[in-house]
Amino acid sequence: MFISTETKQRTFVFHRMSSSRAPLAAVCQVTSTPDKEANFSVCEQLVQEAKERGACMVFLPEGFDYIGSSREETLSLSETLGGDTISKYAQLARKLELWLSLGGFHERGHDWENDRRIYNSHVIINNEGDITSVYRKSHLFDVELPEKGVSLKESAFTIPGPALVSPVQTPIGKVGLGICYDLRFPELSLALQRHGAEILTYPSAFTVATGAAHWEVLLRARAIETQCFVFAAAQVGRHHEKRASYGHALAVDPWGEVVGDCGGEQPGVVLVEVDMDRVVRTRRNMPVQQHRRDEAFYCVKANPK
Numbered sequence: 001m002f003i004s005t006e007t008k009q010r011t012f013v014f015h016r017m018s019s020s021r022a023p024l025a026a027v028c029q030v031t032s033t034p035d036k037e038a039n040f041s042v043c044e045q046l047v048q049e050a051k052e053r054g055a056c057m058v059f060l061p062e063g064f065d066y067i068g069s070s071r072e073e074t075l076s077l078s079e080t081l082g083g084d085t086i087s088k089y090a091q092l093a094r095k096l097e098l099w100l101s102l103g104g105f106h107e108r109g110h111d112w113e114n115d116r117r118i119y120n121s122h123v124i125i126n127n128e129g130d131i132t133s134v135y136r137k138s139h140l141f142d143v144e145l146p147e148k149g150v151s152l153k154e155s156a157f158t159i160p161g162p163a164l165v166s167p168v169q170t171p172i173g174k175v176g177l178g179i180c181y182d183l184r185f186p187e188l189s190l191a192l193q194r195h196g197a198e199i200l201t202y203p204s205a206f207t208v209a210t211g212a213a214h215w216e217v218l219l220r221a222r223a224i225e226t227q228c229f230v231f232a233a234a235q236v237g238r239h240h241e242k243r244a245s246y247g248h249a250l251a252v253d254p255w256g257e258v259v260g261d262c263g264g265e266q267p268g269v270v271l272v273e274v275d276m277d278r279v280v281r282t283r284r285n286m287p288v289q290q291h292r293r294d295e296a297f298y299c300v301k302a303n304p305k
């Protein structure tokens with residue numbers, strides 16, 4: 001049983017009516033612009049607020065560093081993992097003694113000097129300020145929806161990542177890393193689940209049109225299929241004259257219930273208790289992973305009689 005209390009205009013907290021204290025995660029949404037300094041101070045404030053409210057891990061969305069207004073600007077603002085942006089977040093994590101999921105960092109590629117290409121990287125920083133994991137987005141968003149006004153070609157500036165990375169052990173549980181458009185590929189979420197994930201993360205900058213149609217359904221489906229918590233930090237609102245995002249940073253429990261939603265209007269943060277018992281019980285009561293019959297999918301009969 002969850003009660004939702006509106007504590008401030010733009011934030012909600014969900015607490016369970018039980019005595020045991022499970023660790024708290026904070027799922028954020030922001031409206032990044034091309035101004036990196038301004039974006040950092042908004043994120044820093046949300047992380048600080050999450051800390052004050054007891055969170056031990058905070059999730060920031062794709063493009064938390066910036067959302068560029070052109071391909072050139074997006075490329076020129078990019079950095080390496082050793083650059084200022086990640087250093088500032090590492091310091092913040094160490095100072096506040098919490099873990100950070102930094103979704104969708106614009107990371108200069110390995111051959112940047114020659115090809116001027118970046119990765120879209122999800123970086124995990126621990127409470128000592130060390131990078132523990134980097135996952136580079138596998139599926140790039142090259143999509144034209146003329147009737148919806150959506151036209152983005154991520155592959156024009158981004159290199160797809162080579163592989164998934166092992167789920168990371170954190171104080172809230174084992175976190176499996178995805179990014180945004182990866183959410184549409186259930187094989188990825190199942191692979192992470194098989195490698196031990198208890199929580200899946202999809203930091204995102206969904207378009208308004210695709211978000212309204214698909215966002216919550218996809219996130220809940222991934223949670224139900226994998227019986228994981230799903231945390232999806234999000235971009236919201238207008239970034240510049242050419243781009244806006246759907247928002248609704250969401251937390252879903254392993255049963256598929258939405259347990260936190262930052263809404264579709266403005267930056268904010270939602271706190272969620274991560275009770276691992278819910279993963280254990282959901283999987284024990286309905287062992288879908290044990291019921292899966294992969295062998296029946298290897299060979300599809302052309303004309304079964």
Ligand SMILES: O=C(O)CNC(=O)[C@H](CS)NC(=O)CCC(=O)C(=O)O
Nearest residue numbers: 063141152154180181205206207210
């Ligand atoms: O461009 C940047 O700076 C950061 N990256 C993004 O915003 C990415 C690539 S353009 N956006 C998405 O994947 C949206 C997916 C989406 O909206 C859907 O699957 O419906």
